[in-house]
Amino acid sequence: MKHTTFRAAIVTAVLSLAFALAGTPVQAAPKPFWTPEAMRAAIPMDKLVKTPAFTKKDVARGQSAIIQSIPNGGGAWTGGGKVTQTAGRVFFLFNGQKASCSGDAVTSANGSVVVTAGHCVKYQGTWHTEWTFVPGYDNGNAPYGQWAAKSTLTTPQWEASEDMNYDVGMAVVNPLNGRKLTDVVGAQGIAFNQPKNQSMYTFGYPAAAPYDGTKLIYCSGTTFTDFLLTQDHGMRCNMTGGSSGGPWFLSFNEGTGTGVQASVNSFGYTFLPGYMFGPYFGTDAQNLYNRAQAA
Numbered sequence: 377m378k379h380t381t382f383r384a385a386i387v388t389a390v391l392s393l394a395f396a397l398a399g400t401p402v403q404a405a406p407k408p409f410w411t412p413e414a415m416r417a418a419i420p421m422d423k424l425v426k427t428p429a430f431t432k433k434d435v436a437r438g439q440s441a442i443i444q445s446i447p448n449g450g451g452a453w454t455g456g457g458k459v460t461q462t463a464g465r466v467f468f469l470f471n472g473q474k475a476s477c478s479g480d481a482v483t484s485a486n487g488s489v490v491v492t493a494g495h496c497v498k499y500q501g502t503w504h505t506e507w508t509f510v511p512g513y514d515n516g517n518a519p520y521g522q523w524a525a526k527s528t529l530t531t532p533q534w535e536a537s538e539d540m541n542y543d544v545g546m547a548v549v550n551p552l553n554g555r556k557l558t559d560v561v562g563a564q565g566i567a568f569n570q571p572k573n574q575s576m577y578t579f580g581y582p583a584a585a586p587y588d589g590t591k592l593i594y595c596s597g598t599t600f601t602d603f604l605l606t607q608d609h610g611m612r613c614n615m616t617g618g619s620s621g622g623p624w625f626l627s628f629n630e631g632t633g634t635g636v637q638a639s640v641n642s643f644g645y646t647f648l649p650g651y652m653f654g655p656y657f658g659t660d661a662q663n664l665y666n667r668a669q670a671a
Contacts, residue, residue, distance in 0.1 A: 408522065409506055409508075410467050410506075410508050410510070410522055412516030412517065413516070414467075414474060415465070415467055415476075415510065415513070415516050415518075416515070416516045416589075417474060418465075418467055418474040418475055418476035418583070418589075419473065419474065419475055419476070419583070420475070420476060420582075420583045420584045420589075420616070420617030420618035420620075421470060421475045421476075421477065421495065421496075421499070421617065421618075421620065448594060448595055448596045448597070449595055449597075449612055449613055449614045449650070450582075450593055450594075450595050450613055450614035450615050451593065451594065452591050452592070452593055452594075453579065453591075453592045453593065453594045455630050455631075455633060456633060457629075457630070457631065457632050457633015457634065458562050458564070458632060458633040458634045459564070459579060459592070459633035459634070459635075460512055460592060460633060461481075461511055461512050461520060461561040461562055462480050462481040462482075462511060462561055462562055462563060462564050462623075463478065463479070463480050463511070463512075463579045463580075463581075463592060463622065463623060464478070464479060464480070464481075464509055464510045464511035464512055464513045464520075464581075465477070465478060465479075465509075465510050465513040465581045465589065465618075466478060466479045466490070466492055466496055466507070466508070466509055466510075466547075466621055467506070467507075467508045467510065468496070468497075468504035468505060468506055468507040468508070469504060469505045469506045470499065470502075470504055471502070475504075476581070476583055476589060476618050477492055477493060477496035477618065477620045477621040478492065478496075478579070478580040478581045478618065478619050478620065478621045478622035478623075478641065479491060479492035479496070479509050479547070479621050479622070479623075480492075480564055480579075480622065480623035480637060480640075481509075481511060481557050481558055481561050481562070481563050481564065482558075482563050482564050482565070482566040482637055482665075483558065483563040483564070483565055483566065484558070484563070484665075484668065484669035485669040485670065486548065486556070486669050486670070486671065487556035487557060487558040487559055487563075488548050488549050488550075488551070488556050488557050488558070489546055489547070489548060489557075489665070489668045489669055490509045490523070490525075490546065490547045490548075490549060490557070491544070491545075491546050491566065491621075491623065491637060491640060491665075492545045492546065492547065492620075492621030492640060493543050493544065493545055493620045493621040493640045493641065493642055494530040494531060494534035494535075494538070494542065494543040494544050494545040495534075495538070495543055495545070495620065495642075496545050496620055496621040497528040497529070497530055497545035497546075497547065498528070498530055498534070498535065498545070499538070500538075503528060504528070507524070507525040507528055507547060508522050508523060508524050508525065509522075509523045509525070509547065509549055509557075510522055510523070511523070511557075511560075511561045512561065513581060513592075514590070514591070515590040515591070516590075520560055520561050521552045521553070521560070522552075523549035523550065523552055523557055524549060524550050525547040525548065525549050525550070526548055526549065526550045526671075527547070527548045527671055528545065528546070528547045528548075529545065529546050529547070529548075529664060529667055529668055529671075530542075530544065530545045530546070530664065531544050531660045531661065531663075531664050532660065533660065540605070540606045540608070540642065540643065540655070541606050541607055541608065541655055541656070542655060542660055542661075543640070543642045543643070543655050544640060544655050544657070544660075544661045544664060545621070546664055546665065546667075546668040547668075548668055548671045564623065564625070564634060564635060564636070564637050565634075565635070565636040565637065566636065566637045566638075566657075566665060567626060567636045567637070567638050567657065568638075568657045568658060568659065568661055568662040568665070569657070569658055569659065569662070570626060570638050570657070572599070572601050572609065572656070573598070573599055573600055573601060574598070574599060574626055575596070575597065575598050575599070576596070576597075576599050576609070576611065576624050576625060576626055576628070576638070576639070577594060577595070577596040577624070577625045577628040577635060578594060578595050578596070578611060578613060578615075578622060578623065578624045578625070578639075578641060578652065578654070579592060579593070579594045579622045579623055579625075580592075580593060580594075580615050580618070580619025580620070580621070580622025580623075580641050581593065581618055581619060581622065582615040582616040582617065582618045582619040583616070583617060583618030583619075584616035584617035584618060585616065586616075587615070587616055587618070589618050593615055593619065595611060595612070595613035595614070595615060595652065596628075597611050597612055597613075598611075599611050602653055604645065604648075606653065606655075607656060608639075608642060608653040608654055608655050608656060609624065609639050609653065609654045609655075609656060610651055610652070610653050611624075611651065611652050611653075611654075612650055612651055612652075613650070613651065613652035614650055615641065615652060619641045619652075620640070620641050620642065620643075621640050621641060622640060622641045623635075623637045623639075623640060624637065624638055624639035624640060624641070624654050625637055625638070626638045637657075638657050639654035639655060639656065639657055640654050640655065641654055642654045642655055
């Protein structure tokens, strides 16, 4: 998971599409890289990296809980709504190994932006490959398709030194079957430079025990500002590795499953179990978003 200088990481992938040319025999489409079996076998990034004791983790270990309104520490989301379409799992290769994270589709000028954590696009100086977003992921199934990234981006601070305060990543995905991502799944709002210490909801696909990555999990409650090694948002939450990159929402409506995204799952402290932390979406995150929606 993570050290003060250790920046967690998680998974990616790209889906190839075959097009038949007019007047030529139609060929069978190649088998996609991220098959249901490959997605189920993807490992949370923190499981692929060994770290010493008493360090930051990708996300805190914990136990599942029954769904409820605020506060909730890590139960399955059964409320339905738009979040079940915009949130999804992220798959990629990290040093040749299949890994996974979480992400969310947000409103954008190009209709193709996915927000995730910085370590879910780049880690230890290497950009992940085969990066794919699967919105509404359901136990190996991709009800809204697999969306391959044409480009992945992160903040200058994360790219240069993996500064945990700026652990934000974004991807611009290719159209699928002639349609843009948010035309298919919709989009959540996104906000920057908002007041801290508000009530928020966070979602993700934790895949480390006791979770298995098969379903959407959420936490909710009042946030606080990290008083240890970062200026990140903090919340009581038991989600585990694989949930990194999942969205944090302000003004979340349980009835409609909609909110305004203002952070992502980033890390937890090994010596402070049961808490999740996410970077503040300030001007640098806003600049990143503007780059992504213009790509």
